[in-house]
Amino acid sequence: MTTITANRSPLCQLMGMSPLIKNDRAAWLQGPPADCSVLPAERKNPCRLVLLGAPGVGKGTQAEILTARLGACHLSTGDLFRAASKRPDCEQSPAMKAATQYMRRGDLVPDSTVWEMVRERSKCIIHCGGFILDGFPRTLGQAQSLKELMEKETLSLSAVVNYELTVDEIVGRLSGRRTCGKCKSVFNVKERPPKFEGVCDRCGGRLLQREDDRPEAIAVRLEAYDRSTAPLIQFYKDLGLLLPILAKGSPEEIAARTIDRLNALAG
Numbered sequence: 001m002t003t004i005t006a007n008r009s010p011l012c013q014l015m016g017m018s019p020l021i022k023n024d025r026a027a028w029l030q031g032p033p034a035d036c037s038v039l040p041a042e043r044k045n046p047c048r049l050v051l052l053g054a055p056g057v058g059k060g061t062q063a064e065i066l067t068a069r070l071g072a073c074h075l076s077t078g079d080l081f082r083a084a085s086k087r088p089d090c091e092q093s094p095a096m097k098a099a100t101q102y103m104r105r106g107d108l109v110p111d112s113t114v115w116e117m118v119r120e121r122s123k124c125i126i127h128c129g130g131f132i133l134d135g136f137p138r139t140l141g142q143a144q145s146l147k148e149l150m151e152k153e154t155l156s157l158s159a160v161v162n163y164e165l166t167v168d169e170i171v172g173r174l175s176g177r178r179t180c181g182k183c184k185s186v187f188n189v190k191e192r193p194p195k196f197e198g199v200c201d202r203c204g205g206r207l208l209q210r211e212d213d214r215p216e217a218i219a220v221r222l223e224a225y226d227r228s229t230a231p232l233i234q235f236y237k238d239l240g241l242l243l244p245i246l247a248k249g250s251p252e253e254i255a256a257r258t259i260d261r262l263n264a265l266a267g
């Protein structure tokens with residue numbers, strides 16, 4: 001297995017260093033006027049990454065590991081929608097209530113709603129600590145909106161990592177995935193089972209299956225991915241940003257592979 005070494009490249013200077021305190025991501029998850037408990041440190045060459053890949057390839061797990069290694073912020077639109085859907089009914093806009101229904105079915109939330117949520121959190125994207133976008137963009141329209149926002153701010157992406165896996169492996173990962181209701185740790189009943197069935201190793205919380213990991217929703221999500229998100233591979237290839245990574249092996253192996261490729265890119 002490849003080992004991760006620190007400070008090898010200007011692109012990811014702080015690789016190998018973990019932030020001392022975990023950011024609660026309040027600015028991203030709650031939106032304005034909320035602020036994060038800990039602001040990511042300013043960096044000279046921050047990592048600005050987009051993670052692509054079908055649902056179930058492990059983007060969320062990779063985003064967590066890479067966030068800890070690179071010091072950037074983990075910006076997941078799925079987490080954002082899940083947090084918003086748990087708010088009291090009276091605090092949810094009609095667009096947010098509709099978005100929750102799309103999510104339950106496994107369908108994509110309309111671009112206008114997604115962009116509204118991301119745009120009002122644009123300070124998370126502009127912040128000089130960098131970011132790891134997970135689950136966004138998911139359509140060409142969203143990719144174009146992100147590109148325009150970044151161009152306006154004279155920022156550019158470091159790379160777009162595309163995690164690759166076969167359809168059978170993806171279905172296996174999605175149907176076996178269990179998430180801790182308390183600390184959100186992710187397990188897989190086959191590949192990464194908890195020590196005790198249904199119980200989180202980390203905090204003892206109950207492990208739950210995400211509503212959109214049920215078989216009917218999985219089929220809808222994979223279809224939505226093929227139709228709307230797969231074209232982003234060519235979009236970012238044409239921009240010279242695409243970095244294909246095989247998503248096989250343990251999460252640590254995949255992260256090490258990713259970091260090695262990022263290092264090679266930075267020279």
Ligand code: AMP
Nearest residue numbers: 077078102103107108109114135136138
């Ligand atoms: P994820 O956790 O990234 O798999 O997202 C869970 C669900 O949230 C998706 O199946 C969609 O319903 C919705 N969602 C998250 N991000 C987006 C996006 N960028 N565009 C449209 N829908 C999204």
